[in-house]
Amino acid sequence: MAKKQWNRREFLRDSTAAVAGSALAGFFIGDARSFGSPGKRLSPNERPGIALIGAGGRGRSDANTAGNYGDVIAVCDVDERHRNKAAKELKAEHQYHNFRSLLQERDDVHVVVNGTPDHWHTLINLMAVRTGRDIYSEKPLTLTIDEGKRLVREVKRHGTVFQTGSQQRSDSNFRKACELVRNGRLGKLKHIEVGLPTGPKEGPFSAEPVPSALDWDFYQGQARWMPYNGHNAHWNFRWWYRFSGGQMTDWGAHHCDIAQWGHGTERSGPVSVNGKEIVGGMPGGYTTAVEYRVEYKYQDGVTMTVTNRADRGVRFEGSDGWIFVSRGELKASDDSLLDEPLSGDVIRLYQSDNHMKNFFDCVRDRKDPVADAEIGHRSVSVAHIGVISMRAGRPLKWDPEQEQFLGEIEANQWLSRDMRPPYDYRFIA
Numbered sequence: 056m057a058k059k060q061w062n063r064r065e066f067l068r069d070s071t072a073a074v075a076g077s078a079l080a081g082f083f084i085g086d087a088r089s090f091g092s093p094g095k096r097l098s099p100n101e102r103p104g105i106a107l108i109g110a111g112g113r114g115r116s117d118a119n120t121a122g123n124y125g126d127v128i129a130v131c132d133v134d135e136r137h138r139n140k141a142a143k144e145l146k147a148e149h150q151y152h153n154f155r156s157l158l159q160e161r162d163d164v165h166v167v168v169n170g171t172p173d174h175w176h177t178l179i180n181l182m183a184v185r186t187g188r189d190i191y192s193e194k195p196l197t198l199t200i201d202e203g204k205r206l207v208r209e210v211k212r213h214g215t216v217f218q219t220g221s222q223q224r225s226d227s228n229f230r231k232a233c234e235l236v237r238n239g240r241l242g243k244l245k246h247i248e249v250g251l252p253t254g255p256k257e258g259p260f261s262a263e264p265v266p267s268a269l270d271w272d273f274y275q276g277q278a279r280w281m282p283y284n285g286h287n288a289h290w291n292f293r294w295w296y297r298f299s300g301g302q303m304t305d306w307g308a309h310h311c312d313i314a315q316w317g318h319g320t321e322r323s324g325p326v327s328v329n330g331k332e333i334v335g336g337m338p339g340g341y342t343t344a345v346e347y348r349v350e351y352k353y354q355d356g357v358t359m360t361v362t363n364r365a366d367r368g369v370r371f372e373g374s375d376g377w378i379f380v381s382r383g384e385l386k387a388s389d390d391s392l393l394d395e396p397l398s399g400d401v402i403r404l405y406q407s408d409n410h411m412k413n414f415f416d417c418v419r420d421r422k423d424p425v426a427d428a429e430i431g432h433r434s435v436s437v438a439h440i441g442v443i444s445m446r447a448g449r450p451l452k453w454d455p456e457q458e459q460f461l462g463e464i465e466a467n468q469w470l471s472r473d474m475r476p477p478y479d480y481r482f483i484a
């Protein structure tokens with residue numbers, strides 16, 4: 056079969072060709088304005104003020120939970136319907152259309168819950184960091200690897216308490232599986248099998264009138280502009296490469312996170328990747344991969360396959376057996392692998408039994424939560440390099456220290472994307 060050629064135009068379809076690389080220059084060096092908690096520590100009986108930015112399904116659910124630990128004061132969304140619904144449900148007094156106004160005006164907001172689509176996460180997170188807020192941001196943390204590197208740098212520099220919404224880290228089954236693997240319960244770890252859902256294959260779609268409540272230009276943000284079609288906003292943004300990475304990043308961010316936690320590479324990454332799109336998107340419809348298989352290798356020889364398959368979850372395979380973990384399921388080649396407690400001088404992983412509570416505990420104690428910004432960035436990086444290899448149609452070598460492809464000029468261009476003005480880094484400068 057002929058090898059798929061590198062197709063720069065294909066990538067450009069999902070970003071904007073109009074902006075020169077200069078738009079990606081060092082705007083991250085912003086002024087640190089401390090309105091919130093880093094400048095002013097909360098006393099134990101003070102409740103942090105919370106703003107929800109991105110009030111769709113997940114954002115509302117996160118903010119509801121966050122309301123157990125603070126007061127939801129403000130809600131921001133570019134869709135008036137979502138904003139009104141969330142403000143009512145969360146009893147939030149203030150509503151905003153533009154997150155910049157919210158972050159500039161509200162000194163009573165200490166914490167931002169970011170429930171926007173993936174392509175908006177980084178600009179909002181960066182501005183929240185610079186204005187001194189702590190952040191609970193949904194996964195997949197970024198749209199590109201370059202975004203993640205900028206975010207991690209700024210979070211460290213500002214001392215932000217940052218929790219990625221990878222809540223599997225606060226589930227005892229996942230922690231137990233990873234702790235057992237890390238302590239050699241499987242003998243030598245050899246292979247990790249990650250199962251994700253199959254993506255939808257739908258389309259073509261025709262342009263439709265934009266609902267009057269939705270600011271479609273603002274919604275699209277950095278992504279290259281496309282007509283609204285009723286299938287490219289809200290839940291379905293996931294299936295367009297311009298906004299997200301399909302199942303590879305949507306579920307991949309969760310399960311690759313667990314794979315790297317168990318492997319002990321949560322702040323690093325693989326050294327090679329070979330992605331294959333088995334069934335691709337639909338012309339004129341969803342663009343992300345439907346069926347796919349991505350193979351990775353790590354420095355220590357451990358291999359990992361990420362593919363769409365029926366048994367979704369993470370299966371660690373070692374010389375002495377296997378352990379499979381998924382939501383609500385933990386099983387092994389032999390029950391004794393799970394039943395025998397670890398004893399003595401063992402590696403204990405960060406214990407959090409409630410993802411949101413862990414975040415708010417850390418806001419008070421100024422500690423790192425269980426899924427800090429670097430972990431969120433590194434987990435989705437695994438998915439991003441898989442998508443890049445898949446779309447390039449060839450295997451690539453990855454340097455997890457420099458966070459670059461080796462010997463690749465073209466592939467390295469896709470570590471960032473041109474951003475459609477005005478929604479580039481200047482938007483939050």
Ligand SMILES: NC(=O)c1ccc[n+]([C@@H]2O[C@H](COP(=O)([O-])OP(=O)(O)OC[C@H]3O[C@@H](n4cnc5c(N)ncnc54)[C@H](O)[C@@H]3O)[C@@H](O)[C@H]2O)c1
Pocket residue numbers: 108109110111112113114131132133134137152154170171172173175193194195220221222273274276288289290291305
């Ligand atoms: N942790 C989990 O298990 C989990 C589950 C579901 C979704 N998520 C993540 O949560 C995020 C949101 O997903 P969803 O399913 O709730 O999507 P959604 O479409 O229901 O909600 C996104 C909301 O963000 C709004 N929005 C878009 N651009 C905005 C901007 N610039 N400013 C303010 N609001 C803006 C949209 O209008 C919409 O209301 C995604 O990143 C998704 O991957 C995580």
